[in-house]
Amino acid sequence: MEAEVFESEMVLPTYLRFKRIQMYEKYPKGQSRGRHWKHLKQILQAENYQSYPPNEPHYVNIESPPSMLPCKKICDITGYEAPYFDPRTNLRYANAEVFKIIRSLPSEYVQRYLALRNAAVVLK
Amino acid sequence: MPFISRTARQSDYSHFPSTCPIVIDNGGSYFRIGWAGETDPRLVFRNIVQRPRHKTTGETVSIVGDQDPTLLRYFDCTRSGPRSAFDSNVVYQFEIMEYILDFGFDRMGVDGSQSLYFILGQLPMQEKRVISVGSLFLKQVDHPVLITECVCNPIQSRSKMAELLFESYGVPSIAFGVDAAFSYKYNQQCGVCGEDGLAICSGFATSHAIPHSYIYGFPELLSLSTFFSLFDCSRFTWEKVEDLKMEHCYIAPDYASEVRLFQKGTKEAEEKTRCWQLPWVPPPTEEPRSEEEIARKAAIKERQGQRLREMAEAKRSSRINELENQLQGLEFLLQQLAYVQESDVPSFLAETGYVSKQEIESTLAKVTQSLRKAKGEQVESEAKADPSATEKFPLVNIPDEMLTLEQLKEKRKQLFLKTTTEGRQRAKQKRFEEEMERERLNQQDEEKRLENPELYLEQLQAKYKELSEKVEQRKRLKTNGGPTNGNHNVSGGVGRGERLNAAQKERMRLLTTAAFDRGKGEDTFGARDEDWHLYKLMSKDNDDDDEGPDEDEAELARVTSRLQVDYSFLYIKHMLLHLLNSLITSSLPMWDILLNLNSSLWQDIDPKFVPKSEPGPWQSSTEVPRSRPMTKEDFQILLEVERFRCPEILFQPNLIGIDQAGLDEMVGVSLRRLPSKAEGLEDRLTSNIFLTGGSCLYPGMSERLEAGIRMIRPCGSPIKIVKAFDPIFDAWRGAAAYANSLLFPQQTFTRMDYYEKGEDWLRKVKLIISEAYYALLKENRLFSFPMLSSLYGCCVLQLKF
Numbered sequence: 069m070e071a072e073v074f075e076s077e078m079v080l081p082t083y084l085r086f087k088r089i090q091m092y093e094k095y096p097k098g099q100s101r102g103r104h105w106k107h108l109k110q111i112l113q114a115e116n117y118q119s120y121p122p123n124e125p126h127y128v129n130i131e132s133p134p135s136m137l138p139c140k141k142i143c144d145i146t147g148y149e150a151p152y153f154d155p156r157t158n159l160r161y162a163n164a165e166v167f168k169i170i171r172s173l174p175s176e177y178v179q180r181y182l183a184l185r186n187a188a189v190v191l192k
Numbered sequence: 193m194p195f196i197s198r199t200a201r202q203s204d205y206s207h208f209p210s211t212c213p214i215v216i217d218n219g220g221s222y223f224r225i226g227w228a229g230e231t232d233p234r235l236v237f238r239n240i241v242q243r244p245r246h247k248t249t250g251e252t253v254s255i256v257g258d259q260d261p262t263l264l265r266y267f268d269c270t271r272s273g274p275r276s277a278f279d280s281n282v283v284y285q286f287e288i289m290e291y292i293l294d295f296g297f298d299r300m301g302v303d304g305s306q307s308l309y310f311i312l313g314q315l316p317m318q319e320k321r322v323i324s325v326g327s328l329f330l331k332q333v334d335h336p337v338l339i340t341e342c343v344c345n346p347i348q349s350r351s352k353m354a355e356l357l358f359e360s361y362g363v364p365s366i367a368f369g370v371d372a373a374f375s376y377k378y379n380q381q382c383g384v385c386g387e388d389g390l391a392i393c394s395g396f397a398t399s400h401a402i403p404h405s406y407i408y409g410f411p412e413l414l415s416l417s418t419f420f421s422l423f424d425c426s427r428f429t430w431e432k433v434e435d436l437k438m439e440h441c442y443i444a445p446d447y448a449s450e451v452r453l454f455q456k457g458t459k460e461a462e463e464k465t466r467c468w469q470l471p472w473v474p475p476p477t478e479e480p481r482s483e484e485e486i487a488r489k490a491a492i493k494e495r496q497g498q499r500l501r502e503m504a505e506a507k508r509s510s511r512i513n514e515l516e517n518q519l520q521g522l523e524f525l526l527q528q529l530a531y532v533q534e535s536d537v538p539s540f541l542a543e544t545g546y547v548s549k550q551e552i553e554s555t556l557a558k559v560t561q562s563l564r565k566a567k568g569e570q571v572e573s574e575a576k577a578d579p580s581a582t583e584k585f586p587l588v589n590i591p592d593e594m595l596t597l598e599q600l601k602e603k604r605k606q607l608f609l610k611t612t613t614e615g616r617q618r619a620k621q622k623r624f625e626e627e628m629e630r631e632r633l634n635q636q637d638e639e640k641r642l643e644n645p646e647l648y649l650e651q652l653q654a655k656y657k658e659l660s661e662k663v664e665q666r667k668r669l670k671t672n673g674g675p676t677n678g679n680h681n682v683s684g685g686v687g688r689g690e691r692l693n694a695a696q697k698e699r700m701r702l703l704t705t706a707a708f709d710r711g712k713g714e715d716t717f718g719a720r721d722e723d724w725h726l727y728k729l730m731s732k733d734n735d736d737d738d739e740g741p742d743e744d745e746a747e748l749a750r751v752t753s754r755l756q757v758d759y760s761f762l763y764i765k766h767m768l769l770h771l772l773n774s775l776i777t778s779s780l781p782m783w784d785i786l787l788n789l790n791s792s793l794w795q796d797i798d799p800k801f802v803p804k805s806e807p808g809p810w811q812s813s814t815e816v817p818r819s820r821p822m823t824k825e826d827f828q829i830l831l832e833v834e835r836f837r838c839p840e841i842l843f844q845p846n847l848i849g850i851d852q853a854g855l856d857e858m859v860g861v862s863l864r865r866l867p868s869k870a871e872g873l874e875d876r877l878t879s880n881i882f883l884t885g886g887s888c889l890y891p892g893m894s895e896r897l898e899a900g901i902r903m904i905r906p907c908g909s910p911i912k913i914v915k916a917f918d919p920i921f922d923a924w925r926g927a928a929a930y931a932n933s934l935l936f937p938q939q940t941f942t943r944m945d946y947y948e949k950g951e952d953w954l955r956k957v958k959l960i961i962s963e964a965y966y967a968l969l970k971e972n973r974l975f976s977f978p979m980l981s982s983l984y985g986c987c988v989l990q991l992k993f
Contacts, residue, residue, distance in 0.1 A: 069246060070266050077201065078263060080254040080295055086302045087294070088331050089360050095287065105286065108279035111348045127282070127344045132845075132852040133861060139846040140447070147833035148455045149448060162455070172653060186849025 144181045145169060158182060197258050198236045205301035210364075213336040213931040214300065217371060217924040220278050221886065223257070224924045225296045228338070228931035233924045235299050240274040241291045256295035281342040282349050286356055297361065302333050332362025336940055338931040340371040340923060358946045365940035367931070374926030375884040375916055381929070385914050388873070389880035390859065392897070394842065394887035440466050443892040444836040445899060447844070454833050465832050508566060515563040522556045659748040702730050839890050843900065856900025875910055884916040884923065 073079060082092055095101065106114070117126050143150040143162035150160035152167070157178045159170045170178070182188040208227060217224040219239065226233035237257030244267035245252050253267070277288040337357055341350060350368060357363040372393035379385050444450035454461040529549055532540045537549070546552050587595065587603040588610060595603060641648040706726060717723050841847045843854035853861060859881070863874050878901065883894065894913045901911055916922045930936065 069249065073263055073266055076260060076263055078255055078259040080256055080291060081298070084294055084298060086297060086331055086333050086362075087360055088362050091290065091294070094290075094360075105284055106348070108282050108284055108346075111282065111284060111346050114348060115346050127346050130344055132858050134851045135844075135846060135853040135857055137853075137857065140844055142451070142837075142847060146455075147837040148451050168650075172649060184848060 144184070158187060196236070197238060198234070199257060199299055200235075201299050202234050202301040208335070210334045211336070211937075213338050213367075213936065214297075214333070215924065215928045215931050216296065216337060216339040217374075217927060218283070218340050219371065219923070220276075220281055222920075223292055223296060224921070225300060226924065226928060228928050228936075230928055231925060232921065233928075235296060237295070238274075239278070239292060240276050241288045242269060242274045243272050244269040245271060254291050254294075256292055282346060283341070283353060284349060286352050289353070290356060290360060293356070293361065297333055332364075334362070334364060336365040336367070336931075336937070337363045338367045338369060338927055338936070338940075340374065340927060341368050343370050343372070354941065354946060358943050363943065365937070365942040367936065367940040369927055369930065371923035371927075372884055374924075374930060375919075375922040376882055376926070378922045378926030378929060379882065379884075379914075379916050382917055384917055385882045386876075386880045388876045389882045390862070390877045391882045391884060392855065392859070392888070394855070394883070394885040394893075440835050441839045441890055442836055443839045443842070443890045443896045445892060445895055447836065447840050450836060451833055461832070464835065466835060512563065512566050515559055515566060519556070519559050519563060522552060522559065525552055526556070656748070663745055663748055699730055702726060706730070836892075839887075842887065843896065854900070856897055856904065859897075859901050860904035874905075878905060879910040879912045881911070881913045882916065883913060884919045886920055888915060888919050 069079070083090055112128055115126070117128050120126055141150045141153075141160050142148065143166055144159045145166050146162050148162035150162050152161050152163075153159075154161060154167065154170055157170055157173070157175075159178060159181055161167050161170055173181075179188045213228040215226055215228050215233075217233070221239060223235075223237055223239040224233035225235045240257065242255045243252055244255065244264070247266055247268050255264075255267070275285070275288055277283050277285045277292065279285075283289055339353065339357075341353070345368070353368075354366055357366055372391045375393070376385065376389065376391045380389075453464075525544060525546075526549075529537065529540070529552070541547065546555070587599060587606050590603070592600060592603070637648070637652075640651075837847075841850075843856060845852045845854055859878075863877060881897070881901070883897070887893075894915060898911055898913050901913075905911065918925075
């Protein structure tokens with residue numbers, strides 16, 4: 069390893085004196101280990117929140133509720149207010165100029181724009 | 193910039209008694225660690241880990257936080273990017289967390305043995321005896337730890353954190369706390385906010401409204417980064433985006449009216465438009481060179497040319513000399529040979545190395561020829577470089593009768609040669625013409641494009657569609673063998689027939705029928721001349737591709753190539769051109785891309801960038817056009833609507849497709865959910881709305897929030913919004929102050945408890961934990977009522993992105 073890298077101490081040492089179990093002991097090299105962590109979704113499922121008393125706060129029920137206000141529609145491309153909607157591409161647009169643009173967009177870009185507001189077609 | 197990493201190694205670890213807690217603010221974006229009672233964290237670094245491979249040794253190393261990008265060049269970071277231990281605001285990857293804690297403790301100067309001696313000095317005598325010799329080298333971080341976590345952290349995450357700290361680091365005791373609460377507490381002590389209040393913590397990944405409104409803020413960053421990811425460029429750095437965010441983003445008082453300003457292109461909007469100047473180095477200015485300089489340059493060139501010519505001349509003359517010498521030698525030899533008797537010739541020649549007189553003569557002829565060539569005289573062979581066809585093929589035009597058999601053969605050969613050369617020339621001519629035609633078409637297109645780009649594009653697309661359909665149809669026809677064969681194919685499925693085109697199928701049919709015909713009755717095949725046509729049909733090179741499709745395909749290819757360019761022009765122009773170009777990273781390859789984009793796409797493809805007066809010849813997008821020198825303006829990014837479009841999602845998460853209430857609405861919901869209907873409680877809360885977390889640094893945040901809340905609250909209710917003294921560090925400061933208080937040791941869980949009751953204990957005694965945890969919050973007196981206890985349960989809100 070290069071001298072400058074050493075000097076900057078940017079690389080975490082593999083052996084740390086203050087640790088009881090070193091990283092290499094915990095996660096031995098070369099051994100295939102399954103995923104040892106859970107996604108947040110799995111964690112939340114495992115928490116069994118249904119059994120909690122209803123008025124106790126927990127991670128799931130403190131989530132912000134759906135908005136009561138009507139959703140403002142903005143142009144996907146310019147960010148202006150969008151009175152129109154293109155049924156072919158599902159994009160919202162502000163005016164005729166933008167419409168021309170979205171009609172000429174390849175579907176790949178259309179999907180990227182849609183992905184910005186979670187509306188893209190996801191193939192699983 | 194507000195965020196600066198501090199990672200210098202601390203040396204005074206041993207000066208702190210083991211009772212002094214280590215305080216960690218484990219935030220979604222930054223990890224802050226320091227000593228209780230101090231005013232600032234010792235270390236601040238980005239809460240990320242990279243595990244690149246060292247380029248030369250190939251070993252995988254762990255790099256925590258941001259490091260000098262110049263040093264990262266020794267590592268291959270392509271396999272794994274920076275990773276975070278967080279899923280929204282919950283720690284879920286404890287391996288990454290461990291690396292981060294390793295780094296944090298290491299830089300704090302934790303050194304097991306040193307501190308142990310220190311402890312031994314501090315301990316009373318009888319306890320010293322208890323510690324065995326083996327544990328003298330006890331490996332542990334011997335300080336209580338206070339670590340922050342999100343509100344309502346799932347028990348699993350908390351117990352894993354406890355496990356990690358107890359088992360890997362041997363921490364004696366742990367306490368957990370909520371960052372927003374600490375921040376509120378700290379500011380309350382500073383007199384920024386009152387005793388009752390509503391904390392809005394807008395952090396990196398989520399935002400919370402507490403008594404409860406949580407919105408941690410990553411959202412706008414997320415959306416910004418999504419904008420960036422539109423462009424297939426994943427290599428922007430967080431810092432750059434963050435800088436961009438910090439520098440330019442603001443929250444519009446009212447999105448709709450603000451956007452209208454921009455739509456109309458008012459002067460106000462122009463003022464609000466920001467330019468982001470990319471690092472730009474002016475090209476070497478090409479001043480008109482002075483006469484003198486030109487003359488000097490010319491002189492240098494001339495001199496160099498002269499020298500080359502001289503060298504060539506010298507070489508030539510030396511060669512001529514050499515050849516002349518040889519010639520003289522040979523002539524002399526021949527003269528000598530004339531005097532020598534026949535019988536003596538071999539012995540005479542033995543000395544010279546030649547075998548016979550003929551050989552000498554032939555050498556002589558060769559030397560003379562090369563001498564002539566060297567002297568620049570025309571060599572005979574060159575004379576026939578371009579003879580007319582008649583000269584080259586003299587026999588072609590002579591009637592057969594006048595020729596001998598030998599000559600006839602020769603004539604046939606010449607005839608063949610002549611036709612092939614002529615054919616070649618014709619093909620060449622044709623190719624040339626085609627090239628010219630294509631060039632001309634492209635030229636025409638270019639002119640049209642410059643005249644009216646939109647119309648041109650439409651036309652081009654129409655043409656593309658038409659052509660592609662045509663070609664497609666022909667292809668279909670060819671493979672399906674036309675409509676008559678079509679229904680056969682439908683039933684036939686995927687046999688061999690499917691893979692053949694119509695002509696090939698016909699051939700197969702002929703072959704089979706011919707084979708069957710042979711057996712029946714009298715074989716009359718060959719009696720008529722037409723019979724033999726069958727073989728012609730059967731022959732392989734029968735698959736005639738008529739000229740039509742070729743032309744169409746060529747045209748299609750041409751249109752496609754032009755369309756591609758035009759798409760990229762669109763791409764740049766309309767897909768937030770400015771944002772794309774802000775993708776500057778300090779890394780060089782990125783720069784190349786950028787430069788390419790700037791030069792090739794902006795200028796060459798966007799007609800607006802090419803001055804109409806000088807429509808330069810169309811160039812492929814990879815070439816850097818020379819039509820106009822690059823200026824500083826080409827490297828500027830205009831941030832218009834984007835400046836407030838991105839942060840707007842804090843208030844309208846719907847904009848990015850998240851169906852949740854925005855910050856202002858959350859405050860309303862949160863107040864509505866308060867179970868206690870105490871007199872004036874809501875007013876007390878709204879008159880003390882406290883903003884903390886990185887996202888509340890946006891200009892206009894307080895104003896917008898106030899306007900939003902005013903809409904929800906009844907008329908005349910007091911609304912006052914205060915911002916934390918330092919929205920970023922206050923959480924740590926509050927935690928450090930809290931950890932320094934005398935009550936702190938009672939609020940912690942000890943390792944003893946943990947070992948006695950096992951790992952599952954944390955889960956089992958959930959209530960105790962939460963009680964202690966709430967007690968901790970109560971202790972903070974964050975809100976005069978324990979907002980996290982069951983009493984106030986659901987008034988905690990969280991907006992996750």
